Amino acid sequence: MVIRSNDAEYVEGKETVVTDTEERTSEIPEVERIIVRFAGDSGDGMQLTGDRFTAASALFGNDLATLPEYPAEIRAPAGTLAGVSAFQVHIADHDINTPGDSPGVLVAMNPAALKADLPKVVEHGTLIINSDAFDERNLHKAGYESNPLEDDSLAGYQVISAPMTSLTKEACKDLGVKPRDAERSKNFFALGMVSWLYSRPTRPTHDWIEEKFKGKDLVIAANLAAFKAGDVYAENADLWASRRIVRPAHLAPGTYTNINGNTALSWGLIAGSRQAGIPLFLGSYPITPASDILHELAKHRNFGVRTFQAEDEIAAVGSALGASYGGHIGVTTTSGPGLALKSETIGLAVSLELPLVIVDVQRGGPSTGLPTKTEASDLMIALYGRHGEAPLPVISSSTPADCFFAAIEAVRIAVEYRTPVILLSDGYLGNGTEPWRLPSINDLPEIKVNYLTGPNHVDAEGADEFLPYLRDETLTRPWILPGTPGLAHRIGGIEKDETGNISYVPANHEHMVRTRAEHIARIADSIPPIVPAGDADADVVVLGWGSTRGAITAAVGRIRKKGRKLARIHLRHINPFPPNFGDLLRGYETVIVPEMNMGQLAHEIRADFLVDARSITKIMGQPFTPAELVERIEETIDA
Amino acid sequence: MPETATTTRKDWVSDQEVRWCPGCGDYGILLAVQMAMTELGNKPDDTVFISGIGCAARFPYYMNTYGIHSIHGRAPAIASGLALTRPDLDVWVVGGDGDILSIGGNHLIHAIRRNINLTILLFNNRIYGLTKGQYSPTSEEGKITKSSPMGSIDHPFNPISLILGADATFVARTHDMDRKHMIEMFKRAHDHKGTAVVEIFQNCNVFNNGAYGQITSKGAREEMIIDLHDGQPIRFGAEGRHGVIVEHGVAKVVEVADVGVGALTVHHHDNPDPSVAFALSRLASNPDAPTPMGVFRDFERSEYGSVLNAQIAQAIADKGPGDLDTLLHGLPTWEID
CATH class of the missing domain: 3.40.50.970 (Thiamin diphosphate (ThDP)-binding fold, Pyr/PP domains)
Known part of the structure; x- marks a missing residue:
């Protein structure tokens, strides 16, 4: 087996950082981005594998976004579709917002993973498959009638099939690791292959394995051996033509x-x-x-x-x-x-x-x-x-x-x-x-804390007094710490007046309810006004909140590139809304609200501002992809 | 613990009009708590009463201390957060049998097992008072109430057994007809480090009048109340003619003349094995038989807040006081120029 020079360094010591990545990758075709999806059984360590690939890419300087997806069960029945655990990572040489539309690369550790995730892969995508797992039993559990590695069903893809389990066992056989334990390192074999294919630095993974499994020398040895075996396998298996590199992104200077x-x-x-x-x-x-x-x-x-x-x-x-x-x-x-x-x-x-x-x-x-x-x-x-x-x-x-x-x-x-x-x-x-x-x-913003430490009011006779619910100009009441001398008082869930004591006076309840509402509404005074992104003269705004930001940003960017004018607003504050929000919304002809629900913010917008908000919804347990949002935003505008 | 202070009962009385029904047992308990506070040398400003919902839960409004009248059942949870962040305060929880044993039963047992520094006063009147007379988790089987016209089917909790079962480090029982005993129990509970629970037999003269009459009425007490004293044989009755023997996990009443004083069980409230205290708690499942009063258990075990604060001190000693910038750089980082 060929051992590359940088591999020798790992054996000898950790003082050398990976400096040769640039050099040894100079011949490799560059791509702007790749989306890799690691999929396997929930016991196969796919979250960890994806996480390591991500960490190495981050240290390499790519921009990235990840989407871990795993079943609710700690160990769903092995080999079944229900037990598939996946981790999708999008790495790019430019600023990206989402884990991507569709993976270009699928790592499938068993038939169930292939079955579950193949529909997500792009046309002509790359499949990296653990062929050892494609036995009759596993094929049956995944619902395959014939072995997709042997029939023509994967003809449209580039299939890289490797006997990962047996090669991992082979790599570990002289280490004193039991075969059953060695098998558990097969995810590092997969990681080694993918790391080679996409020219990831290997040092961060080595360091991580040694740190993570400190004191468990056999586990370290097995994982390192599997990782290297995967790397070497990829290099020797004539996969040079498939090799790609994603160069570091040009992100703003700083520590990341x-x-x-x-x-x-x-x-x-x-x-x-x-x-x-x-x-x-x-x-x-x-x-x-x-x-x-x-x-x-x-x-x-x-x-x-x-x-x-x-x-x-x-x-x-x-x-x-x-x-x-x-x-x-x-x-x-x-x-x-x-x-x-x-x-x-x-x-x-x-x-x-x-x-x-x-x-x-x-x-x-x-x-x-x-x-x-x-x-x-x-x-x-x-x-x-x-x-x-x-x-x-x-x-x-x-x-x-x-x-x-x-x-x-x-x-x-x-x-x-x-x-x-x-x-x-x-x-x-x-x-x-x-x-x-x-x-x-x-x-970072300053946060002001004022505990009340003495009387805050003068009563009708001119004597100092203390009112626990006396409010300042923002209608906020004082924060009084128990233990403060002279300010002992009682508060509770029953309606009260300024003294904190129980009050069933009808007018007081109405006053308190309205005051509490106004108190919250006035928080808007501390919220900066919204400045929409995108085209200042757009008639259409795409309004979002929460985790849809990445997908909306990407989708709006793509639509604008095609020449259509669009504005974009993403909310931090939903109650109270920022002070200029209502006026701003009313200035657009069309307000489109993508949400991962049945249209809850849209409902709110309609109720609060009488704005005819149009909903785009998705309730599949998965975030929007930019591609689907592009399609649905365009449909909504054209409707 | 707060420093001691000289106060009179008046210093503990708030400006709020007490609104329990005339004749309610709660009045006597309120007075006894206020007197215990003066005797303890506590300071009103360092004292907090937290309650849930129910008649008893109005208690904080009548104490001239800090206080929260919170929501049904949750007082032990709210008090736990306060006690863990403010060990300088003296935190008390007040509630009835519905509040603390029914809707809040979960919080009670978990506060107890953690041994958080709280003093919990359980006013047990065996009825729902504020909602006007439904059976409670301590009402006897067969009890006719508005919600059990054919008799309650529920088997009641024995609160002392439940509390001991949750591994309480302190549990005592007293009753609203004996102010001196109440004051003593409240003081003992207060001085205990950890969760201390005092069950108070309390009469609801409107919805469950005389619930404890068979044992707490003046004439009945001598023969029906078994006073527990640490380090002493368990005896009661005129001239101490009855006694209690705990054998094979079961407590039984005996005649001293028959067995001799030497055969009686000696009560040790700090017995590491709670099973004797548990056996005593089973002696009377209804207030129609001789009933132990006093401290069942007063045992030392590490208090949650002390250990939590020790962990904080240890973490600071090991890692230095937290530095945000160091935290933000705690995962692998890389530079972009």
Whole structure:
């Protein structure tokens, strides 16, 4: 077997960084972008494989976007269509917004993966297949009547078929690894092949394997051997003609990291806590796809972060509210079903007027719905899903990295306006990644905290007094920490007057309900006006919120390239809307709203502004692709 | 813990008119809590009462302390978040049997197993009062109420058994007819580090009058209340003529004359094995038999908030205080010029 010079370095030590990538790839045809989809059984390690390919591409300098897709079951029946787990990554030498329309390359580790994902692959695409898995049993489980590797059904594709399982075992046979264990490294064989084919630097994967499996020398050896065997196999198997390279993208100068939305959101909460100068408390109950925020924050106790895994969703939000009452930033993280359970406590937070951040990483609903698939169908429950008149601010994040800034904004509004805030993310944002140019922490917004420490009013006789619900010009009440001398008082969910004490006076209730609503509405004064993107003289605007931003941006760009004028608005603030929003919308002839729901924002636009918003909807547990949006936006305009 | 202060009962009385029904047992409990507070040397400004919903849950409005009258059942959860972030405060939870054992039962048992520093006062009147008289999770089987016209089918909780089953480090029982005993129990519960629960037999004179009359009325107490004293044989009745023996996990009432004092079970509230306390809690499943009062268990186990704060201190010692810029650079990064 041929060992390339750079491979020798890996064996000898880690001090040499990969410097020869440029050199050894100089002959390889360049492409602007590729979309690779890794698909296999949920036990095959496809998420990890995709993640490593992504990391290597990020370090290589590509722009990228990822879409992990996996079943809800930890181990769905092996070899079945239901058990297929996939990871799609789009890498490019230019700025991109989405994981792409259709993969050009499909890595299929078994017949089920091929069956499930072949329809997604572009015409004449490349299929990299583990032929060892195509035995009668697996073919039968996937519903194939004949072996697609042997009949003509894959004739339209470029098929690279490799006996990955047996070659991995072979590569590991002298290492003292049991064959059964060796087999588990076959995903690294696949990664080795794909890394060679697309000229990815191998060093980051080597380093990662050694770090990740530290102390498990046999696992390290097996994974490295499999990875190298895949790389060598590809090189020797006459695949030179298929080799491509995607050059680094010309992104803005800076330091980049590849980030997913849940991590960015966690860091944003920590940043919000830093900007406000008060500690963070997270009350949370594990739920897909939000649990990773709990995991991430639990790592950062040295920031003074208190994470509390509560007994249920209700205790999670209750404990967060208790923490806010005590002067911390109370946060609770969940997904749709959990938001429903928290509803009553959020109503209490509206009544108590205390800061609280509720993060909903949305998934397909109702009920258990599609726990591992994305959807944006919790807008209405966020806006209205409480008893009584209980308005609260609702904001959304629009890209994985944007989750960082959205979290800071949620903390800002909650702390400065003493109100619960719902931040909507979704599974696609939470698990998807993108390169993020790290911000300077000096540029982060300031968050002002004022605890009341003494009397805030003078009574009719001229004596100092203290009114817990006396409001400032934004109609915000003071935040009073228990323990403050002289300010002991009681608050509660029963209607109250300025003193915080119970009041059943009819006119007081109407006053309080209207005041609470006006309080939330006035938050708009702190929101910058919208400046639409795209053509200033367009008659048509495409309006979005949440994770559709990438697909809408790409689609609007493509349509404009064809010569049609289009404007684009993407909302961060959904309640209250930015101050100029209504006027702006009324200035367009056509407002088109793509959403991953049945048209919830469109409904809201119609109700609030009497604007004839046109919906484009998709409820398949998958994000829009730019191509389908182009088609549907054009259809809508031409209708 | 807050520093001690000299207060009078008046310092603990809020300006709100108390609105329980005349004759309600809650009045006596309120007074006893206020007196316990002065005796403890607590400061109103460092004290927080958190309640859920129900008659008992109006309690915070009547205390001149910080307080939240929250939502049904959730007081232990809200109080947990407060206690974990503000260990400097003295956090109390007040609720009835419906609030704490029914809709909030889950939060009760989880607060207890975590051993968060809370003092929980469980007003047990064995009825829903504020909703006007439905059976509660502690109502006896067969009870005729508005929602059980043919008699309740529900088997009731034995609160002390439930609380011990959740691995409580402190649980005591008292009743609304004995102010001195209530004050003592509240003080003991307050001084316990961890979750302390006090079950208070409380009379609802409107919807369940006399629920505990057979044991708490003046004439009945001597023969029907078994006072638990740490380190002493369990005896009750005139001249201590009855006693209790716990054998093979079962408690039974005996005559001292028959068995001798030496045969009686000696009560140790800090017994690491909760099974004796559990057996005592099973002695009377209804208030029609001799019923133990006092501290069933007062045992030390690590308190959640202390460990949480120790973890924070440890993390800071190990990694240094959190630095946001370092955090943002914590995953692999690359430079673009």
